[in-house]
Amino acid sequence: MRILTGIQASGRPHLGNILGAIRPAIELSKNPANESFLFIADLHTLTSLKDGRILRENTYAIAAAWLACGFDADKNFFYRQSKLAGYHTELMWYLNCFTPFPMLANGHSFKDKSEKLADVNAGLFTYPVLQAADIMLYDAHIVPVGKDQRQHLEMTRDLGGAFNRQYGEDTLVLPEAKIDEAVMTIPGIDGAKMSKSLNNYIDIFLNEKDLLKVVKKVVTDAKALEDPKDPETDNVFKLYSLVANKEEIEEMRANYLAGGYGYGHAKNALHAVLIREFAEEREKFEYYMNHIPELEQKLQEGEAKAEQIAKVTISRIRKKMNFDD
Ligand code: TYM
Numbered sequence: 001m002r003i004l005t006g007i008q009a010s011g012r013p014h015l016g017n018i019l020g021a022i023r024p025a026i027e028l029s030k031n032p033a034n035e036s037f038l039f040i041a042d043l044h045t046l047t048s049l050k051d052g053r054i055l056r057e058n059t060y061a062i063a064a065a066w067l068a069c070g071f072d073a074d075k076n077f078f079y080r081q082s083k084l085a086g087y088h089t090e091l092m093w094y095l096n097c098f099t100p101f102p103m104l105a106n107g108h109s110f111k112d113k114s115e116k117l118a119d120v121n122a123g124l125f126t127y128p129v130l131q132a133a134d135i136m137l138y139d140a141h142i143v144p145v146g147k148d149q150r151q152h153l154e155m156t157r158d159l160g161g162a163f164n165r166q167y168g169e170d171t172l173v174l175p176e177a178k179i180d181e182a183v184m185t186i187p188g189i190d191g192a193k194m195s196k197s198l199n200n201y202i203d204i205f206l207n208e209k210d211l212l213k214v215v216k217k218v219v220t221d222a223k224a225l226e227d228p229k230d231p232e233t234d235n236v237f238k239l240y241s242l243v244a245n246k247e248e249i250e251e252m253r254a255n256y257l258a259g260g261y262g263y264g265h266a267k268n269a270l271h272a273v274l275i276r277e278f279a280e281e282r283e284k285f286e287y288y289m290n291h292i293p294e295l296e297q298k299l300q301e302g303e304a305k306a307e308q309i310a311k312v313t314i315s316r317i318r319k320k321m322n323f324d325d
Pocket residue numbers: 004005006007008009016017018019020021041044130131134135143144145146147148149152183184185186187193194195
């Protein structure tokens with residue numbers, strides 16, 4: 001099976017990306033029957049971030065996060081979308097010509113911003129088509145993503161289906177989304193979906209002191225230390241439950257219900273468990289960010305390998321379309 005997923009470089013990798021996409025994708029990549037394509041969607045990032053220097057820094061941070069979380073880049077495919085831009089955007093153009101306007105007008109990310117149309121660039125509007133191209137360019141079967149990407153995967157299948165009806169059922173492989181319902185949408189420090197654009201994210205690669213500062217900002221109600229608290233509605237408890245082990249979660253739940261346990265205690269516990277659970281990842285991330293040439297080399301090797309696959313798919317598609325013999 002071919003597994004494929006991407007992460008934008010719009011900021012540093014956060015807990016939502018790691019639990020929603022990076023970890024599930026790496027788990028799948030460990031099965032020797034799978035080939036994994038894990039990449040940095042830096043062309044997509046351009047829809048929202050124009051500063052090339054920051055874009056490059058973020059790109060390295062996402063790449064370092066993939067490796068820090070255990071991705072074996074040598075056995076798989078690891079690349080920047082921008083380095084294979086010719087192939088990605090060529091397929092995107094073909095798919096654009098099969099994309100009905102209302103499909104994009106109904107896209108969640110477009111609709112969220114459609115109140116101020118002057119701020120919507122064409123890249124943002126056609127974002128899902130580039131994503132469909134990213135996926136079908138490598139004949140991916142499975143796409144592990146967070147729940148927020150479900151609609152993009154449905155669009156990908158719709159576009160692939162329309163394309164195949166025209167050029168033959170064996171032209172494009174239609175992918176399946178793999179969404180871990182248990183993880184669902186990881187909440188940010190304010191309880192809304194954790195996201196770079198909302199600036200409510202937890203960057204688990206921060207140094208301990210700065211990480212504590214972020215954890216201290218998790219929004220809670222104003223109950224006093226001695227009051228019993230509702231674990232089900234509290235953001236600190238929700239985040240803790242995603243990272244701590246079963247006994248620890250039950251212990252915190254009991255503390256909440258009993259009272260005499262403050263949000264400050266819970267935040268310290270969350271901070272400690274983040275440091276413990278991500279100890280190895282934090283160390284490796286630091287290493288790669290201090291050894292950029294090594295990171296760069298892994299990416300370049302990955303890009304050369306990915307190009308071989310992209311070439312084959314594009315030439316198959318072009319033949320089906322009668323552009324080439
Ligand atoms: P991006 O960078 O917004 O998100 C990357 C991945 O992280 C997941 N994610 C979350 N999961 C759970 N809870 C959260 N709070 C949370 N925030 C982010 C996202 O679901 C996603 O899986 N469009 C993609 C990038 C992309 C892509 C692709 C993905 C471009 N081409 C091809 C798969 C296949 C995105 O939104 O990235």
